[in-house]
Amino acid sequence: MAFRFTPRRALALVGVVAxxxxxxxxxxxxxxxxxxxxxxxxxxxxxAWLYDRHGALIDxxxxxxxVRRLAWTPLAAIAPAARDTIVAAxxxxxxxxxxxxxxxxxxxxxxxxxxxxxxxxxxxxMQLAAxxxxxxxxxxxxxxxxKLRQIRAGRAxxxxxxxxxxxxxxxxxxxxxxxxxxxxxxxxxxxxxxxASLSRDDALLLAALLPDPR
Numbered sequence: 659m660a661f662r663f664t665p666r667r668a669l670a671l672v673g674v675v676a677x678x679x680x681x682x683x684x685x686x687x688x689x690x691x692x693x694x695x696x697x698x699x700x701x702x703x704x705x706a707w708l709y710d711r712h713g714a715l716i717d718x719x720x721x722x723x724x725v726r727r728l729a730w731t732p733l734a735a736i737a738p739a740a741r742d743t744i745v746a747a748x749x750x751x752x753x754x755x756x757x758x759x760x761x762x763x764x765x766x767x768x769x770x771x772x773x774x775x776x777x778x779x780x781x782x783x784m785q786l787a788a789x790x791x792x793x794x795x796x797x798x799x800x801x802x803x804x805k806l807r808q809i810r811a812g813r814a815x816x817x818x819x820x821x822x823x824x825x826x827x828x829x830x831x832x833x834x835x836x837x838x839x840x841x842x843x844x845x846x847x848x849x850x851x852x853x854a855s856l857s858r859d860d861a862l863l864l865a866a867l868l869p870d871p872r
Contacts, residue, residue, distance in 0.1 A: 688811035689791045694823040697790065701730045701830070704843075725833070728842035733826035736841060736853040741825065743861035748868065749782040753821065757783040757812035782828050784812035789831040829853075834867040 692700075704727040733741070745752050751759050759781050780788075787808065788794040794808050815824065834844040841864065845853045849860055856864075 688787065688807045688814060689793060691787060691790050691811065691815055691818075694819050694827065697827055697831075698730060701727075703727050703729050724837075725839040726837045726843045726847065727839050728846065730830055731826075731840065731842045731853050733822050733829075736826075736829060737856045737861075739858045740841070740853065740856040740861035740864070741829070743858050744829070744865050744868070745782070745825065747862070747865035748785075752782050752825070755781060757781060757814075757816035758809050780808065781812055783815050783824055784808045786824055786828045786831065787811035787815050789828070790815075832868055834864060836867075 704725055749759065751761070788811075791811065794804075794811055819827075830840045830842070832841075833839050834841075834848075836847075838844040838847050841853050841856075844864055844867070845851045845856055845860070848863065849856070851860070
């Protein structure tokens with residue numbers, strides 16, 4: 659018997675597609691992410707400093723032994739060579755994409771199909787979303803649904819944050835292996851420098867110490 663595509667069957671198909679689309683939207687919906695101001699306000703160094711009334715440092719004490727954090731470093735206080743080098747190493751299409759590097763995702767999918775060593779495709783925006791909501795990068799979160807959640811989170815972040823805010827927060831929240839969190843602690847601990855005085859060679863080492871999505 660030949661299949662007849664009747665209006666009733668067409669309506670049923672539309673209903674099935676709608677239900678499937680709603681289910682996919684639900685299971686890949688990313689968690690709500692804070693805005694830039696909230697992230698800045700929640701930042702606390704791992705050390706406390708005591709100053710006299712003239713602003714001279716009297717003493718300092720470590721108050722958080724889980725990680726080593728210094729004060730939040732504004733983007734303008736990070737050497738341009740360091741910023742550019744880390745962006746080039748981690749996400750060289752960062753200035754041009756809207757949170758997702760579709761070319762990198764396509765390459766990663768091709769490598770997976772060809773059973774080559776998979777390359778990472780997480781943009782700075784997607785990585786920052788995972789810093790802000792660790793469940794996006796929980797151990798074992800490698801399936802397609804998890805990747806779709808990360809993609810949607812990166813796109814959502816770019817709709818609310820500027821590129822400068824994303825890059826600044828990424829450089830401050832990223833862990834550089836060991837106990838250093840943020841470019842301020844990493845620059846001081848590794849080179850005895852401030853972020854403003856980092857060279858390109860310093861930045862290359864810092865980029866090698868970052869979690870490697872690629």
